Amino acid sequence: MPAVELTRPVKSVPMFSPELSRTLGRILTLVLLFSIGFAATPAEAATNLVKNPGLETSTAGFPECWERSGYGDQVYTSGVTSDARTGNVALKIDISSHTSGDRKMMMLKTGPCAPAVTAGRQYDLSVWYKSTTVAAAMTVFRRDVTAGWQYWTDLATLTASNSFKQKTVRTPPIPAGTDQITWGVSLYGAGTLITDDYQMIDATESVPTPTCNAGVACTKGQWKVMPYESPVRGIHAVVLHNGKVLLVAGSGNDTAAFRAGTFKTAVYDPVTGAFTNVATPVDLFCAGHVQLNDGRVLVMGGNKDYPTPDGTVGFKGLRNSYIFDPATNAYTRTNDMTAGHWYPSATALGNGDVISLGGLGEDSKGTAFTEYYKSSEKRWLAWNEVKQTWKWWGMYPTMVLMQDGRLFYTGSHTFGEGLKGTGASIYDYGTGTITDVPGLQNKDYRDQSMSVLLPPAQDQRVLTLGGGNGHTSVDANRLTDIIDLKAANPTYKPGPLIPQGTLTGGAAQTPNQGKMYVSAVLLPDGTVFETGGALHNRADPVYEASIFDPMSNTFRPRMATDPVPRTYHSSAFLLPDGRVMAVGENPGNGTFDTRISIYSPPYLFHGNRPQIQSVSSTQWAYGSTQQITVNAPVVRASLIRPAAVTHSSDPNQRFVELPMTVNGNNIGLNVTSNPNIAPAGWYMLFVHGPDGVPSVAKWVKLG
Known part of the structure; x- marks a missing residue:
């Protein structure tokens, strides 16, 4: 939605008679109500959720509901200044020498100061600022109802500006279990930053009533086996x-x-x-x-x-x-x-x-x-x-790049038992140190499990699912494990079991049976499609598919299943049009199935697809804001790294959130400044509407 400029109140002078003014006012009110009723954002979007947004109310000389924070090694000062955009007070940080970390002014986490939010909704955050450096970013923390306060994301990098400039950016959908957020601007390099006039409004797009005449495809999706073979x-x-x-x-x-x-x-x-x-x-x-x-x-x-x-x-x-x-x-x-x-x-x-x-x-x-x-x-x-x-x-050890440049060995591998120790670890190439990570369930039975960095990559959460042991031929398992790599001491936690499927011939699985050779595919709506696999080493294909939702940590079970068995030497991966392609099947008798299957997820049956009509550039720089135009309201944008997969392993698969600055159908996409979040290369750019239907991807090159 368009940025809302905050201005000083001015004295008005009547231009019409009182009666005519009242008539015009009623007409204007009706126009506004009509507009609100059909707008993409709700009526409450005009309410500023920030407490003390202009910083004018103070206690002991510092604005109420605000605090100084930061970490690392710098020579700095932080406090208030009279160099304000409106009123008499603004916040100022000056770093004269920077070694590590950042300094920031944030909304207090205590009491009512941190704005209340609703899971799944999106909010436009706006701030006016002056900065002598580009080393400034809008930083958001969130309060999880069980885990407490934690860093969430840096939404946008700010450009340098000698005069006050407004930056507005839309949050991703609020994660499940989050009831409050706090945010501000971080300074992570030498320079001076002044901020004033904060705003936060609910910008959630209205969700249209789903329309689908495709029967079960609306909820389960649909597979098609191509009329040719590879x-x-x-x-x-x-x-x-x-x-x-x-x-x-x-x-x-x-x-x-x-x-x-x-x-x-x-x-x-x-x-x-x-x-x-x-x-x-x-x-x-x-x-x-x-x-x-x-x-x-x-x-x-x-x-x-x-x-x-x-x-x-x-x-x-x-x-x-x-x-x-x-x-x-x-x-x-x-x-x-x-x-x-x-x-x-x-x-x-x-x-x-x-x-x-x-x-x-x-x-x-x-x-x-x-x-x-x-x-x-x-x-x-x-x-x-x-x-x-x-x-x-x-x-094929699955080594996922972390946001600080270290590698996370997830415990997913091929053949036999896991490595000694806990079966998962963090490897720092720079120092040569390897630190065991606890919590992975049944670490010796995760042969040809699969691990993915969950959407969005900025959250730094990894899901590991399934697996078995090709040497012992035990039944594969239904286990999943989830880890938060941003935690002070990352530890795997048990996730929900993979939903039950059926074996060859339609026999129902027992509760303890699962699958190895599993495929997990990041979808453009921010979910994970799980498909394929077998109960035993190179035998007994399992017909089951589900969609994992990272926001709720739950599976949507009973998706349509690939008619072709997909066990050893099989893979599934995302295509630029939002469909999923599956290949491979090499059972123990040495044969190989060369049929190709294409899956259309349920979102492709839920309405018209938004279109990316133009991209200002296909060459994207880190920390930049890239402009696109679309033909319909969109609520989310992302970069998805194209697949390079084999043996249930693609450690580079990632979904990178692109926080949006929205002005009607003109969208500014705020690119991460951290190349460890999104390593340089070509990506598929997707947007999707409030009903979850994604666009066809445009290709852009990052870095």
Whole structure:
């Protein structure tokens, strides 16, 4: 909605007779009521929820309902100033020397000072400011009814301004269990910041009455199996920034193909259904892969050889590394890694570099080398240029980048038991320290579970779900675990059980049965679609799908299920049009299902899709405000990193909130200033309306 400017009251002079003035006033009132009745925001939106917004009411020389706060090491002063926009008082922070942390003025958390909020609603926060630096951000804390006060998010970075300037930004939907928020402006670098005239109004869009004539698809969604099959086995899937999908098989778990040197890759166009075969230089079966910041795909390792017939020697990992370029549909070789890696991780860092850990080496044993790809130099660093811990991290260890640059090993892995200790840990590459994280349930039975950084990435919460143990063939589990990485001492907490499904032949599962090889896909409405999996190692597919809501920490069960079984070597991932694509199925008899399934979530049956009509630029800078226009009211905007998934592992999958500054159909999107929240690269930009229906994505490049 348009920003509301706060002004000093002025003395009015009558222009009409009293009778005519009353008539005009009644007409104006009717016009206003009519407008409010049909506006996107509720009538109460005009109420300023900030206590003492102009800072004029003071106690002991400091504005009531406000407090000084901050942390870290700085030389600073903070207090009040007469350099105000209105009235006689404004807040001022001056940092003359900055080493770490920030200083801020916030609304008091005590009593009625912190505005009351309602879960699911959105609020426009507005402040007038002057700043000599860009190191200033609108910062929000929230009160959870069970966990108490906690940092929520930085909504927007402010530009420098010598004169008073207004910044208005809309919050994301208030999380479940939150009843109050407090906010202010943080100064996190040397400079001077003055703020005045705060405002907070309810800007929640009215939710239209759902209209759907698609039957059960309105609540369960709908699957469609494509009338063609993939020419390659979809072991690996990467969504490219041109909207196409890279499907990598290598030898595809086929020893005959390996002996013949028949290695396959194809690029699939979901719009036309066309496939383009790509020359594949080596066996990239069970390699690692990650999107680079320029949109190309770095592929590391793969299969040097299959196990010997007597089983005395296992799979061997390759040192080779390649870059796939969507512009040419071709691989180009980079320098080799230090060691071979079969089943390695691959995590994009905030500075554009890539770290790779784990897997099996050329000797079929666990590889303890840390591999580091220096993006600016376009090469893997030599082993002695890398900070080594000499720890083996297992196979496809899921390593999620945290907002402070450390890596969270979630406990999701492939094959066998979890690592020693608690099964989850935080790894600081800079210091080489590894700290166990407690709470992961049944850590030795999370083989081919899946972990995702829950929407939004700014919340720093990870969900781990399912898993089993491929060596012992126990029944897979229905467990989920959730962790808040912003907590002082992060600890996994049990989440809700995965909903029950059915086994092959329609037999109902017992309460203790779950699934491994599970897929979890971030959707543009901020939920997580969970699908696929099997009860046992490479056997007994489970037909179940559900949608997890991070705001309520609950599943919506009984979504439509993929008609094709999806167990070992299967993946599901988001397409730019908001649908979900699923590939793969490689049971124990060695066969492979090459059918492709496409899922349309329920939101695609709930009304017209909003459209992003224009984007001011496709090149986005951190901390910037990017302008778009839309054709209808929208309540949320996000960047979703395109998939690079295999074996229930895509540690780079993330949904980044874009707090909005709304002026009708002109939307300002406030981009995070922290590259660890959103590593540089191409993203899918989505908006969605008050009914949850998302737009088709536009591609933008961040960083």
